[in-house]
Amino acid sequence: MLEKINQRVTKLEIPGTRQFSNRVSALRDGINFTIGEPDIPTPHSVKKAAIKAIENNQTGYSHNAGLFELRESVSNFFKDTYDVKYNPEDQIVVTTGASEGLRSVFETILNEGDEVIIPAPCYSAYEPLVDLLGASVTYMDTSDTDFVPDPEMLRSMITDKTKAVLLNFPSNPTGKVLSETEMAPLVEELASHEIFIISDEIYSEITYDAKHISFSQYPELHDKLFLIHGLSKSHSMTGWRLGYVLGPSELMPHVLKVHLYDTICASLPSQYAAIDALDNSRHSAAEMAATYRDRRDLIVERLTQIGLKTKTPQGAFYVFPSIEKFNMSSFEFADRLLEEEHVAVVPGSGFTEFGEGFIRISYATSIENINEGLKRIERFVEKLS
Numbered sequence: 001m002l003e004k005i006n007q008r009v010t011k012l013e014i015p016g017t018r019q020f021s022n023r024v025s026a027l028r029d030g031i032n033f034t035i036g037e038p039d040i041p042t043p044h045s046v047k048k049a050a051i052k053a054i055e056n057n058q059t060g061y062s063h064n065a066g067l068f069e070l071r072e073s074v075s076n077f078f079k080d081t082y083d084v085k086y087n088p089e090d091q092i093v094v095t096t097g098a099s100e101g102l103r104s105v106f107e108t109i110l111n112e113g114d115e116v117i118i119p120a121p122c123y124s125a126y127e128p129l130v131d132l133l134g135a136s137v138t139y140m141d142t143s144d145t146d147f148v149p150d151p152e153m154l155r156s157m158i159t160d161k162t163k164a165v166l167l168n169f170p171s172n173p174t175g176k177v178l179s180e181t182e183m184a185p186l187v188e189e190l191a192s193h194e195i196f197i198i199s200d201e202i203y204s205e206i207t208y209d210a211k212h213i214s215f216s217q218y219p220e221l222h223d224k225l226f227l228i229h230g231l232s233k234s235h236s237m238t239g240w241r242l243g244y245v246l247g248p249s250e251l252m253p254h255v256l257k258v259h260l261y262d263t264i265c266a267s268l269p270s271q272y273a274a275i276d277a278l279d280n281s282r283h284s285a286a287e288m289a290a291t292y293r294d295r296r297d298l299i300v301e302r303l304t305q306i307g308l309k310t311k312t313p314q315g316a317f318y319v320f321p322s323i324e325k326f327n328m329s330s331f332e333f334a335d336r337l338l339e340e341e342h343v344a345v346v347p348g349s350g351f352t353e354f355g356e357g358f359i360r361i362s363y364a365t366s367i368e369n370i371n372e373g374l375k376r377i378e379r380f381v382e383k384l385s
Contacts, residue, residue, distance in 0.1 A: 008132050020334060024344035031343045031373035033361045036172060036318065038236035040291065042273075043284040046235060049276035050269040058268055064260040066094025066244070067271045073278040074229075074244055084216045090249045093256050094271060096263045098202045098230035098243035103129055104259040105226045105245060109196050110135040114163035116198075119149040121320070121348060121355035123172045123200075135163070141354045146311070147176040151189035164196035170203040170212060173351045173360040174320045175313020177210040183218075191220040198226045202243075205234035205285035207315040208293050216246065223248050226255070233316075234285040235277045240270040292317045295363040295370055302374045303361075306381055317364045320348070324357040326384050334359055340383075341376035 002010070024030035053059070065071065071088035078084050086092055095101035110116070112134030118126055120139040127137045140153055154165070170177045178186070190197055199215040216227050230243030243266075245255055277284070296312070299319055303310045308321040323333045330347035337343050348358030363370060 006132075008134070011131070012128050020338060020344040020346055023338060024342065027342045029342050030338075031369055031376065033343065033345045033363075033365065033369075033373055036233075036316075036362050036364060037238050038233065038288065038317075038364050039366060040236045040288050042236050042240070043277065043281045046237070046273045046277045046281055046284075050240075050273040053269045053272035058272060060268060062094075062265045062268050062271060064265050065092065065256050066266055067268075067275070070094055070271045070275050070278075071244075073275050074246070077278045077282070078214075078216065078246070082214045082217050084214065086216075086246045087249065091246055091252055093245045093252060093259055094266045094274075095230075095243045095245060095259055096266050097241040098200065098228050098232065099125065100241075100259070100263060101228050101230070101243045101245040102126075102198070102200065104255050104262060105198055105228070105247075106130060106133060106135075107258045107262075108251070108255045109226075110163055113161065115159065115161045117154065117157055117162060117165045119147075119167065120353075121147075121173055121351035121358070122166075123168060124350050124352075126166060127352075138162075139352050139354060143354045143357075147171060147174045148178065148182050149186055151185045154186070154189055158193055158195065162193075162195050164198055165190060166198045166200065167215065168200040168202075170201075170207060170313075170315025172203065172316055173318050173346070173348070173355065173358075174311070175316045175318050176311075177207055177212060177314035179210060180213055183213055183215075187215070187218045187221060191218070194224075196224050196226065197221055198228065200228045202228065202230055203233050203316040204229070206289045206292060206317060208289065208296065208313070210314040212315065223250075226251075231274055231277050234288070235281065236288065237270075237273070237277070240267070240273060242266055242270045242274045292363065295365075295367060298367065299361065299363050299370055299374065302378075306374070306378045307385075308377075308381070317362060319361050319363065320355075320358050321361070322358055323348075330356055330359055337377065337380050341380045343373050343376045343380075 021034040024032045071092040075086050075088045110133045114135040119142045204212045227246040231237040310321040330349045334347040346360040348355030
């Protein structure tokens, strides 16, 4: 019966992140630097809000677009944080995580044969979502431009098949945050084309030396911009599956239709928890970011001492050091590191071919794990040298 299923599904592969995470989980002394999941607990008041909702039997369906109170909270958050107004009536849809929000947008805008331009290295789940719809991804190599999308390169890549450009800043896997100087020419170029812009800003509240600038802050993009967001990273709510999409009022009703047929609505207790996160616990994101900053500083300092060339990430909780000097593929490096030292990292090739020559290390883990893992990485590098 295998030949009768959707053949696009048969071509999907388990991402490198999960491959190495699954392998290290079987090791009793393994150090896992693979998963982008906060190790800090969900804020207490957020958990209490969900418990209260359950105790009050608020466990059914909500409006397909999400509780109006939650959409108001999202709207207020964007007004307060970015001075951008999204109407809770028709410009916001609450989704089952940011991933489902992204899927709903793709299903809304993509026809078979369309193309999506994505700067790379990038998150490994984007391309499969596009492929499943019969569209395709064209990657823009940013490995030689400090992981900044080049507007001139973008212009040269756009064809009559280009339907959208997908951007992700702060970036997974590089930790890059775009400055205002870097944003301005990119926005000018994006505004000059009749294509959609999808901005995945799930890491926006985890920044260090640079302030996140949202693509929503540019009015010239508003009629073509879908913004993907959520609480998984900012409030350590990965398992709560609570995200949201913001976009133009003429387009969002169509996203809503796709969303409701895919999932009906997001979990109701999670929605009540999200209201508390956005109304009462905004400070939690900054507190978590301060913890990540300490870990980032430690890991960058130690990797530099070890001899791994590393750009200091400005956001998210990943560092993306180069392993080019060892003259081996990133998969071989990660595979041997796991086998010999029981430390799991993600090969850069898992983030497209333009991530080759790098590995991704997640520092969403304890200082103790970071210290032990780096000690083992140093030992491994010394053997290679």
